[in-house]
Amino acid sequence: MGTVIAHLAAGAIVIWLGRQWHWRWWVVAAGLAACAVVIHLALERGRRASGHLGAFGVAHDDPLMLAALAEARSTWSVFLRLYREHPETTIVKFRLRTTIGDIENVWGDLLALDGERASVSLRTPPVGKTDIRDPRMTVPVTDIVDWQVMLADGSLRGGFTQQATFRIIERDRGRLPRKFAEQLARYRALEASA
Numbered sequence: 001m002g003t004v005i006a007h008l009a010a011g012a013i014v015i016w017l018g019r020q021w022h023w024r025w026w027v028v029a030a031g032l033a034a035c036a037v038v039i040h041l042a043l044e045r046g047r048r049a050s051g052h053l054g055a056f057g058v059a060h061d062d063p064l065m066l067a068a069l070a071e072a073r074s075t076w077s078v079f080l081r082l083y084r085e086h087p088e089t090t091i092v093k094f095r096l097r098t099t100i101g102d103i104e105n106v107w108g109d110l111l112a113l114d115g116e117r118a119s120v121s122l123r124t125p126p127v128g129k130t131d132i133r134d135p136r137m138t139v140p141v142t143d144i145v146d147w148q149v150m151l152a153d154g155s156l157r158g159g160f161t162q163q164a165t166f167r168i169i170e171r172d173r174g175r176l177p178r179k180f181a182e183q184l185a186r187y188r189a190l191e192a193s194a
Contacts, residue, residue, distance in 0.1 A: 010035035058168055068164035072146040075158070078190050082149040082157055083113065091123060093146035093161060094139045098128030105145055105161070108135075116141050156186045163187055 011032055017023070018031065058065055072093075083090045090110045095103050104127060108120035122135040148159035166184045170176040176184065 006039050010039060058165055062164075062168055064164040064168055064171075065161060068160035069145060071160045072158065075160075075190060076147075079147045079149070079158060080113075083110065083147075086149050086151060089150040091148050092118065092120060092144045093148075094118070094120065095143040095145060096122075096126055096130065096139075098126065098130050100128065102128050104128055107148075108137075110147075111136070113141070118144060154186060155188045157188060157190055159187055 013035075015032075023031075087110070091107050092110045093105050093107050096106045097103055106122060106126055107124045108122045110118060110120055112119040117138050118141050119136065119138050122132065122137065126132070146159065146161040148162065149157045151157065163184060166176055166180050169180060
């Protein structure tokens with residue numbers, strides 16, 4: 001929605017300037033095109049800076065995703081050890097309810113883990129509308145569905161659902177886009193972290 005508003009506002013300004021200064025039609029058209037390109041590039045740079053690779057719809061009952069969720073649960077003790085060793089580079093994927101009641105899985109930086117509660121800072125924007133006013137929130141540990149830890153060498157541990165998503169994209173589309181393949185190559189088996 002913000003993108004649409006940015007385009008409409010920029011377009012209205014260009015048209016208003018064109019009328020005020022009596023620009024020819026092609027100058028107004030060029031100004032509209034230039035604004036669209038600048039807005040697109042600015043938004044794309046923001047997405048890249050956040051490290052967010054985008055959201056993809058994946059069937060919840062896909063066998064690759066079900067296996068990934070099971071692996072994330074079964075390796076919780078490994079996660080706890082890695083989190084203690086690398087708290088500043090730990091993120092978790094957790095369930096977030098939208099305003100219409102849908103559940104989305106989003107990533108957040110893990111700030112603190114205290115028994116049954118986790119303090120997180122939302123990293124990936126939800127696709128659906130939410131009432132989130134502050135990216136910092138507390139979620140039940142039972143809502144955490146996956147985890148990921150980055151080690152000092154830039155390699156990743158965990159991220160089972162992310163790896164599954166990449167493999168599903170590759171399976172369904174026949175190839176994996178380069179930015180996803182580069183991310184997938186950073187994952188290492190848990191045994192390598194011992």
